[in-house]
Amino acid sequence: MQALDFNYIVVPLSILVIVLVSTILLMESRRELLQDKKIKRAIEKIKKEKAEKQLAFRNEQQELDRLRETQAIDNDTYTRLSALIRMNEQKLEETMDTLLTAKDIAKKPKVKPTKAIPEIKF
Numbered sequence: 001m002q003a004l005d006f007n008y009i010v011v012p013l014s015i016l017v018i019v020l021v022s023t024i025l026l027m028e029s030r031r032e033l034l035q036d037k038k039i040k041r042a043i044e045k046i047k048k049e050k051a052e053k054q055l056a057f058r059n060e061q062q063e064l065d066r067l068r069e070t071q072a073i074d075n076d077t078y079t080r081l082s083a084l085i086r087m088n089e090q091k092l093e094e095t096m097d098t099l100l101t102a103k104d105i106a107k108k109p110k111v112k113p114t115k116a117i118p119e120i121k122f
Helices: 003-069 075-107
Strands: none
Touching: 003 075
16 A cells, blocks of 8 residues: 555545544434433423312312312211312322433433343354
8 A cells, every 4th residue: 555545445435434423423422412302391391280180289289178068068078079189199299200200310321232142152
């Protein structure tokens, strides 16, 4: 191989490889950033919905209390409806915990499974 071949073939090819690899790495990092932003937006939306639902649960409980005080419903009905409201609140909490756990799992680095090395028999 002559010096001229090296200057005209190997150097441009190595520059091209460097540019392509850096472009791929840049695109991958941008994709990960966009994915993280989507996850954050989804979590914020879920938190906002949770706050709204908790407010609705409190309002429902206050309305039940008011109905009980005005004798519009009896104690048995009050206890059953209160239990239903509490169960809905618990389900909401469990759902939120699950979603936050999913967010934590999504942030963990992804480990690719390694292929088993075949045994060599002598």
